[in-house]
Amino acid sequence: MQVDGEACKLKPSVITISHLNKATMLAKRKSGKVIPPQAELQxxxxxxxxxxxxxxxxxxxxxxxxxxxxxxxxxxxxxxxxxxxxxxxxxxxxxxxxxxxxxxxxxxxxxxxxxxxxxxxxxxxxxxxxxxxxxxxxxxxxxCGGGTVPQTPEDETANPSPSSNHKTSLVIPEMRIRYC
The missing domain is CATH 3.10.20.90 (Phosphatidylinositol 3-kinase Catalytic Subunit; Chain A, domain 1)
Structure with a gap:
């Protein structure tokens, strides 16, 4: 792949890439065309x-x-x-x-x-x-002063694995997690 994105033919070989994306590029300025001024954002x-x-x-x-x-x-x-x-x-x-x-x-x-x-x-x-x-x-x-977070029907209770020894319950807005 050349710098400008064109494909090039290459026989099977080992390519070592260093300084990836560090090539300096020049762009030709098109003469004769006047660039219209950008319209102000309304x-x-x-x-x-x-x-x-x-x-x-x-x-x-x-x-x-x-x-x-x-x-x-x-x-x-x-x-x-x-x-x-x-x-x-x-x-x-x-x-x-x-x-x-x-x-x-x-x-x-x-x-x-x-x-x-x-x-x-x-x-x-x-x-x-x-x-x-x-x-x-x-x-x-x-x-947002005070009040609770409304629960939605999509909310589900997440249970950890049975090997867990914790019996605490945490309430996170719009999510319930219970440790058993």
């Missing part, structure tokens, strides 16, 4: 809605009821390519302006587009999601 307006934990626990399978129960906080304009970490900063400023009770560490984003129900997005994974992936016009956040 801002999209999002209406921010807050869902309380009791409402989420009660109606987490019903998108319509959760949307009705959500409280309108305000509207923000965000660039299309904004990830959730950037959006968190804007929403925290909006919450401070509104003197809202939810502080920066007491809420999480809720995905309202992906499936038939709302899903919470872990704060550690906010840099992996774009706002436009989890919201169309309305962006939902969930107040």
């Amino acid at each position: 801002n999209l307006p999002y209406t921010i809605h807050k869902i309380s934990m009791p409402d989420y626990e009660q109606h987490h399978y019903d998108k319509d009821k959760l949307a009705e129960a959500a409280i309108n906080i305000g509207q923000l304009e965000m660039i299309i390519t904004s990830d959730l970490e950037q959006a968190r900063g804007l929403i925290n400023r909006l919450l401070e302006e509104k003197k809202d009770s939810a502080s920066s560490s007491e809420w999480c984003f809720v995905d309202s587009c992906t499936a038939e129900r709302f899903f919470r997005i872990d704060r550690a994974q906010e840099n992996l999601h774009y706002v436009m992936d989890i919201a169309s016009e309305n962006l939902y956040i969930l107040e």
Whole structure:
């Protein structure tokens, strides 16, 4: 295989590769063509809605009821390519302006587009999601202050091997593990 990806004929031989992927490459600039300037990214307006934990626990399978129960906080304009970490900063400023009770560490984003129900997005994974992936016009956040995690029918109890001597029980959000 050549550097540019073309195949080349080679008789049977032993090939020793060193400094893999370290070849310097030159690209010819195509003359005569003017590169059009990149269009500016447009801002999209999002209406921010807050869902309380009791409402989420009660109606987490019903998108319509959760949307009705959500409280309108305000509207923000965000660039299309904004990830959730950037959006968190804007929403925290909006919450401070509104003197809202939810502080920066007491809420999480809720995905309202992906499936038939709302899903919470872990704060550690906010840099992996774009706002436009989890919201169309309305962006939902969930107040995480207190409350329990709603259990789903898919949850199963995991049992360790019978050779285990432990008799403790651990509860992890959305997962139950029992040691027998």
